[in-house]
Amino acid sequence: GNSVTQMEGPVTLSEEAFLTINCTYTATGYPSLFWYVQYPGEGLQLLLKATKADDKGSNKGFEATYRKETTSFHLEKGSVQVSDSAVYFCALDDGAGTALIFGKGTTLSVSS
Amino acid sequence: NAGVMQNPRHLVRRRGQEARLRCSPMKGHSHVYWYRQLPEEGLKFMVYLQKENIIDESGMPKERFSAEFPKEGPSILRIQQVVRGDSAAYFCASSPIRESETQYFGPGTRLLVL
Numbered sequence: 712g713n714s715v716t717q718m719e720g721p722v723t724l725s726e727e728a729f730l731t732i733n734c735t736y737t738a739t740g741y742p743s744l745f746w747y748v749q750y751p752g753e754g755l756q757l758l759l760k761a762t763k764a765d766d767k768g769s770n771k772g773f774e775a776t777y778r779k780e781t782t783s784f785h786l787e788k789g790s791v792q793v794s795d796s797a798v799y800f801c802a803l804d805d806g807a808g809t810a811l812i813f814g815k816g817t818t819l820s821v822s823s
Numbered sequence: 824n825a826g827v828m829q830n831p832r833h834l835v836r837r838r839g840q841e842a843r844l845r846c847s848p849m850k851g852h853s854h855v856y857w858y859r860q861l862p863e864e865g866l867k868f869m870v871y872l873q874k875e876n877i878i879d880e881s882g883m884p885k886e887r888f889s890a891e892f893p894k895e896g897p898s899i900l901r902i903q904q905v906v907r908g909d910s911a912a913y914f915c916a917s918s919p920i921r922e923s924e925t926q927y928f929g930p931g932t933r934l935l936v937l
Binding site for chain 2: 756
């Protein structure tokens with residue numbers, strides 16, 4: 712079945728450091744891929760998405776490229792801020808428009 | 824435009840009690856999805872509803888759990904005879920059409936079973 716695997720955290724960085732959070736997926740067909748962010752005590756917010764191979768999603772300085780050949784959708788940011796501290800979830804859709812399938816989440820902690 | 828509303832935000836129940844979680848979708852959204860987030864886990868899909876209909880409940884435990892989305896009022900996720908393993912964060916999402924790409928999430932209800 713469809714699944715998402717993302718790197719385990721926590722990831723601890725200093726402000727202005729480069730961020731990469733790895734995400735790989737297993738899916739039949741051509742799913743859409745997503746990154747969601749969850750700030751403490753809040754619900755998930757869509758950060759970015761890509762709907763087909765080689766698409767690049769971007770938002771708030773974050774980027775991720777849909778790589779079909781490596782079945783990956785790694786999240787990157789060139790210079791993180793303390794306010795980026797949150798849990799990041801990689802997800803894909805199930806193709807039926809019903810469910811999102813999530814990875815376990817990666818906690819990012821950025822210190823000044 | 825108010826987002827997805829969930830209440831209560833925190834709920835404490837003793838084993839054997841019932842838990843009722845409410846979700847009001849965004850205005851204009853008629854599709855509701857419930858997800859459960861166990862500690863140290865990602866969100867897992869439970870059920871998908873449209874007004875007055877359960878469309879997909881493949882992720883819902885067969886016993887003690889039920890969901891509804893009446894013609895008027897919020898969607899309700901009901902857990903009967905709660906056990907400690909039900910302790911989790913329950914998130915509701917809504918969308919204007921049947922498309923996972925446009926799901927908007929609420930802040931969640933954190934259920935603690937003592």
